[in-house]
Amino acid sequence: MRPEPPPHADTVAEVGEFGLIRRVTAGRTQPPTTLLGPGDDAAVVAVSDGRVVVSTDVLVDGVHFRLDWSSPEQVGRKAAAVNLSDVCAMGAKPTALLIGIACPADTPTALVEGITSGLWQEAAVAGAGVVGGDMTSSATLVISVTALGDMGGLEPVTRSGARVGDLVAVCGRLGWAAAGLAVLGRGFRSPVAVVGAQRNPEPPYPAGPQAAAAGATSMIDVSDGLLADLGHVADESGVGVDIRTELLQVHPRLLDVASALGADARHWVLTGGEDHALAATFPDQGSIPDGWQVIGSVRPGGGVTVDGRGYEKPPGWEHWR
Amino acid sequence: MRPEPPPHADTVAEVGEFGLIRRVTAGRTQPPTTLLGPGDDAAVVAVSDGRVVVSTDVLVDGVHFRLDWSSPEQVGRKAAAVNLSDVCAMGAKPTALLIGIACPADTPTALVEGITSGLWQEAAVAGAGVVGGDMTSSATLVISVTALGDMGGLEPVTRSGARVGDLVAVCGRLGWAAAGLAVLGRGFRSPVAVVGAQRNPEPPYPAGPQAAAAGATSMIDVSDGLLADLGHVADESGVGVDIRTELLQVHPRLLDVASALGADARHWVLTGGEDHALAATFPDQGSIPDGWQVIGSVRPGGGVTVDGRGYEKPPGWEHWR
Structure with missing residues (x-):
């Protein structure tokens, strides 16, 4: 011993x-x-x-x-x-x-x-x-x-199953960690809720099995940013994804922080990684589980658009770049 | 894309x-x-x-x-x-x-x-x-x-199942990587077989499931050194292990290298890590699979002895020490 x-x-x-x-x-x-x-x-x-x-x-x-x-x-x-x-x-x-x-x-x-x-x-x-x-x-x-x-007997939900006409939905926080990073990067330590989101992601763990049971056709963890990660779904599924900004919920707290820093809260929501929300596609409105918000739909073609147009800022984070 | x-x-x-x-x-x-x-x-x-x-x-x-x-x-x-x-x-x-x-x-x-x-x-x-x-x-x-x-339906073979009277056996190389390290440490690049053993361990993968099927009572991967790893088996099983040097095969190649370097080949076999041999205990001689060599037995008490006596050199490698 x-x-x-x-x-x-x-x-x-x-x-x-x-x-x-x-x-x-x-x-x-x-x-x-x-x-x-x-x-x-x-x-x-x-x-x-x-x-x-x-x-x-x-x-x-x-x-x-x-x-x-x-x-x-x-x-x-x-x-x-x-x-x-x-x-x-x-x-x-x-x-x-x-x-x-x-x-x-x-x-x-x-x-x-x-x-x-x-x-x-x-x-x-x-x-x-x-x-x-x-x-x-x-x-x-x-x-x-x-x-x-x-998997508890369910089929794994991959990135490649999105079909044209599916609805795109998210569950969990988007943009909070990016806002927290922006706050910390300016040397501030508050607001605590936003800074805390950067330090402590709160992934909606039960929402993954919930979506699988509800018939989600594709799913991804939003780690690199919503646009970047939905881009992976679009590529792997051979489809396009369109996000509608009128459906995109931007929390009032993020709007306040963005205003204080002269930043764009919607940009955090669209491109911020590290919140570990889940994004998934579902065949119809009836299959969307509680707690998921529809933010767009799957269309023919490829890539991810916002209100039908390309998004011009850098879409996400890639290592060594 | x-x-x-x-x-x-x-x-x-x-x-x-x-x-x-x-x-x-x-x-x-x-x-x-x-x-x-x-x-x-x-x-x-x-x-x-x-x-x-x-x-x-x-x-x-x-x-x-x-x-x-x-x-x-x-x-x-x-x-x-x-x-x-x-x-x-x-x-x-x-x-x-x-x-x-x-x-x-x-x-x-x-x-x-x-x-x-x-x-x-x-x-x-x-x-x-x-x-x-x-x-x-x-x-x-x-x-x-x-x-x-x-596991293919077999029970996992842990470190804690060795019983007094079991035989201790090994499968795979022992001491080769330590010899290779000694050679490299002196700035030599040969003999190739010994240096190669340090660079490329060849664990006897099929011997693990083979031992489980044969009724091994405990098993461990020799990564830190034979004495150190059998010490884990002894501790976890609440028994002692005695290794008999007359049963310990020291490959002639290791004896040659040790002689050239003024080193002790048996010390490499007893304490050298990184060869990833397997050591296991079996209830009797009839249960030892082909390719395994008996090197000792399980005795009452605790710890690992060599020919009934404590081994005095440092038993293995521990990180940060």
């Missing part, structure tokens, strides 16, 4: 890999789908219907999060949320997260404990467990997250 | 995230278990028996691999191997890999294509597909890999 690290140890090098894994897993409870949790070569997760949904994301300090803008718990919650949301966007219910953390030897233990605590918290919100992971050393703090999900 | 990058583009920033994802997924074939491969919010993988086995690892440039010692393909193969091996160590057959790559904007496209090519190659060796991933920017090159596996 390795000795426990001293209680005053405050860097990951002092506590060590195995001590740290013990600290971040001790006392945690798992959902019934976790058949075998952390501590072995691999975890074992229950699957109800012969198929598992799985997605992975990598988040990098200074690129996807800033520890001077967000607490470690907020970083962990966000890292979990972006990936859990991908699983929900297939129509699946999240069951499990695996987390990898690479960080410098002098990283405070409290930072890693905060990040993992946030990951556990967000997993619990979505109904998932944290079933495994890896911790290692790196010059840059990098968090990798893998999420598993269960 | 985004334009294709020009064919002469040679950094990830020039090709862009989406162009690079297209390049590394184009023309690849998937096994039948890949129900939905790369390109959507998440992948969908078939599971035969209501349970999925899953493990994740993070590999960091300069920590887990060195691009001056290994080709990008070798780095990719190794990144896949370490994780596929974890899945096999539960007794599962690997079905899928997900890969995350974070790298600087000026990283040559060929480097990322080489790494992903190696990941695809090793996945194919184990019978798995590459079903998804993420690419993003980072100051440090970091590769995260998640592997899924299928």
Whole structure:
């Protein structure tokens, strides 16, 4: 048995890999789908219907999060949320997260404990467990997250099933994280609701399986921006998408912030990423579930238009560009 | 539709995230278990028996691999191997890999294509597909890999099932990667077989499901070193393990290299990590599958001994230490 690290140890090098894994897993409870949790070569997760949904994301300090803008718990919650949301966007219910953390030897233990605590918290919100992971050393703090999900017998809702005549609907916040980023970028810390949206996305997890059960023909997680992500649906489905601005709800709070900063709130709604709303297409008005707002329709052709015209500002975010 | 990058583009920033994802997924074939491969919010993988086995690892440039010692393909193969091996160590057959790559904007496209090519190659060796991933920017090159596996109706073989009187057996190479590291560390590039073992682990993938079917009571992937990893089995099972040196096969090639370097080949076999052999316990001699060598037995007490005595050199590798 390795000795426990001293209680005053405050860097990951002092506590060590195995001590740290013990600290971040001790006392945690798992959902019934976790058949075998952390501590072995691999975890074992229950699957109800012969198929598992799985997605992975990598988040990098200074690129996807800033520890001077967000607490470690907020970083962990966000890292979990972006990936859990991908699983929900297939129509699946999240069951499990695996987390990898690479960080410098002098990283405070409290930072890693905060990040993992946030990951556990967000997993619990979505109904998932944290079933495994890896911790290692790196010059840059990098968090990798893998999420598993269960379709519960439904068919996965891909990006390629949108058909001409379908209605386009969204569920969840749009533009809030972009507004928060704009506020933080100007050096402000309020309004809290907007800044908080940048730090803590609140993906509408249950809306994914809800849309799948309601017959959604395509679905995507809005991570790069509404126009960019609907562009993926349009490309993969071989159709065009038209958004109607009169249907697009811009929250009064965003209008206030945009006015204060001299910015365009509708641009945040159309292009802001990181809120992790869901966008989906449905065959008709009767199939739209509660909580979803129709914002447009699927038309012949290709690409995404706004009120029938091309949108001229840059449509989203792409890495290394 | 985004334009294709020009064919002469040679950094990830020039090709862009989406162009690079297209390049590394184009023309690849998937096994039948890949129900939905790369390109959507998440992948969908078939599971035969209501349970999925899953493990994740993070590999960091300069920590887990060195691009001056290994080709990008070798780095990719190794990144896949370490994780596929974890899945096999539960007794599962690997079905899928997900890969995350974070790298600087000026990283040559060929480097990322080489790494992903190696990941695809090793996945194919184990019978798995590459079903998804993420690419993003980072100051440090970091590769995260998640592997899924299928138990095929067998029970997972954990670290906690070893019983007093069981035999301890291993399958696969031991000490070769440590010998290769010693050779490279002295600035040599040969013998090729030994150096190659450090660059390209060859985990005995089919031996995992084979051991599970044969009734193995516990199993572990030898990644940190035989003594360290059997120590995990001893701790988790509440037993002791004794290794008999007269049963321990030290390959003549390792004896030659050790002699040339003034090193101890048996020390490499007992403590060298990264070969990804499998170590397991079996109830009796009749249950040991072909290809496995008995090296000792499970005794009362705790910890790992060699010929009944404690082993005095450091037992393995722990990160940040």
